[in-house]
Amino acid sequence: MTDSPNADFASVTAETIQRLSDLVDADAERRISDLTHLVAIPSIAWDGLDPAHVEASAHAVAELLREAGLEDVQLLNAIAEDGTQGRSAVVARRAAAPGMPTVLMYAHHDVQPVGDEALWDTPPFEATRRGDRLFGRGAADDKAGIMVHVGALRAITEATAAQGLGLIYFIEGEEEAGSPSFRAFLEKYQELLRADVIIVADSGNWKIGVPALTTSLRGMTAGEFEVRVLDHAVHSGMYGGPVLDAPTLAARLVATLHDAEGNVAVKGLLQQEVSQVEYPEETLRADAGILDSVRLAGSGPVADRLWNKPAISLIGMDITSVALSSNTIAPVCRGKVSVRVAPGQDPQDAARAMEEHFAAQDLLGAEVTYRTTEAGASFRSDLSGSAAQAEMWALETAWGTTPVSMGIGGSIPFIADLTELYPSAQILITGVEDPDSRAHSANESLHLGDFDHAVLAEALLLARLAAEARQG
Numbered sequence: 001m002t003d004s005p006n007a008d009f010a011s012v013t014a015e016t017i018q019r020l021s022d023l024v025d026a027d028a029e030r031r032i033s034d035l036t037h038l039v040a041i042p043s044i045a046w047d048g049l050d051p052a053h054v055e056a057s058a059h060a061v062a063e064l065l066r067e068a069g070l071e072d073v074q075l076l077n078a079i080a081e082d083g084t085q086g087r088s089a090v091v092a093r094r095a096a097a098p099g100m101p102t103v104l105m106y107a108h109h110d111v112q113p114v115g116d117e118a119l120w121d122t123p124p125f126e127a128t129r130r131g132d133r134l135f136g137r138g139a140a141d142d143k144a145g146i147m148v149h150v151g152a153l154r155a156i157t158e159a160t161a162a163q164g165l166g167l168i169y170f171i172e173g174e175e176e177a178g179s180p181s182f183r184a185f186l187e188k189y190q191e192l193l194r195a196d197v198i199i200v201a202d203s204g205n206w207k208i209g210v211p212a213l214t215t216s217l218r219g220m221t222a223g224e225f226e227v228r229v230l231d232h233a234v235h236s237g238m239y240g241g242p243v244l245d246a247p248t249l250a251a252r253l254v255a256t257l258h259d260a261e262g263n264v265a266v267k268g269l270l271q272q273e274v275s276q277v278e279y280p281e282e283t284l285r286a287d288a289g290i291l292d293s294v295r296l297a298g299s300g301p302v303a304d305r306l307w308n309k310p311a312i313s314l315i316g317m318d319i320t321s322v323a324l325s326s327n328t329i330a331p332v333c334r335g336k337v338s339v340r341v342a343p344g345q346d347p348q349d350a351a352r353a354m355e356e357h358f359a360a361q362d363l364l365g366a367e368v369t370y371r372t373t374e375a376g377a378s379f380r381s382d383l384s385g386s387a388a389q390a391e392m393w394a395l396e397t398a399w400g401t402t403p404v405s406m407g408i409g410g411s412i413p414f415i416a417d418l419t420e421l422y423p424s425a426q427i428l429i430t431g432v433e434d435p436d437s438r439a440h441s442a443n444e445s446l447h448l449g450d451f452d453h454a455v456l457a458e459a460l461l462l463a464r465l466a467a468e469a470r471q472g
């Protein structure tokens, strides 16, 4: 074996690869039909909507896993922190043979609300095929993720390609509602869900025809600040001049968070340039709707600015509205900042850096306070782990092209929970989305070619993990 994921991997034979590929191809129409049935269930887990749909989709997923040959299939839930009962997750298991590892496969069966239905070209809950895409709410995020797991399971079962490997399917039912009972669920079923490798099928690929493994997520912290300058409001004509209003001082404070170029200027927030792919500036401009005249903030490769450097946004400010404005010097101003933390930095350290930054500012002696309100862990995996190596090989073999190791600027909070509860498990973040999948918006869709590749890649990964374990 060489270091290249491109190298032939002796323990999965060419015959097995071909057999799995044929089975995945032969099952393509049935997979789309099963996905269409799942999309037809409006399983939105938001409060105030009929929970029966989410329950129905849990049952439909359980049935698919049973049909695929799993006997131990249960609907389970836990109580969220606020005392409400969480939505049903499906947990299906096949025990590992002695000495063999266990792989957990995650996806979620709930979906985002549809938003303004007038913006949809076809009804959101009727999966509709146009060209090489399947449109519908959940067609990509994340009912396609479920079908990747089911499709791969069917193929390895039929080909007896991953014998002895322990399998756990964990299909959550409230991810789009913020996973309120996820932590409690993990704690309650920690032993039931224990695995050596965790595959999260809820992310995306680089672009159509080019697969990716998501290897980093930024962490986050947030905090509220207050600037106080007077003990009561005063007339701006009588006192303006020697006294600056609190919002003006707060604006000065906010301005210290970045340098003139737009780089984060808070000491102690980790900055790094480590990405290996080029993120095209035009793509970013088009996706984000950046005005033509606007120059990008910060320095260094765009991919690092998006994935590997910190970002600070002012996300709220309590200031008198223009409609209610009067000639008054405001005594106090509050605001809230959200900080995306570079992968690898402890969010508590980042929170402390923010606290120290605010404490160090002198706004003509005004009282400045800063209080951390949130801190969520980042995620970073390198490609040297055996499961990541196996996954890069599987992606390359299934797609026929070199996979990209990419980051995501946002956070997936439940990944931090998984890392914390299963510190020795290798986590692989995969998915079926491409940049045009429009998850969460109107006309969400799945690219059917990439869908097939994703199913084959997972089947190959499971086959290789089993083969590696047997070889010791």
Ligand SMILES: [Zn+2]
Binding pocket: 108, 141, 142, 175, 202
């Ligand atoms: Zn999702």
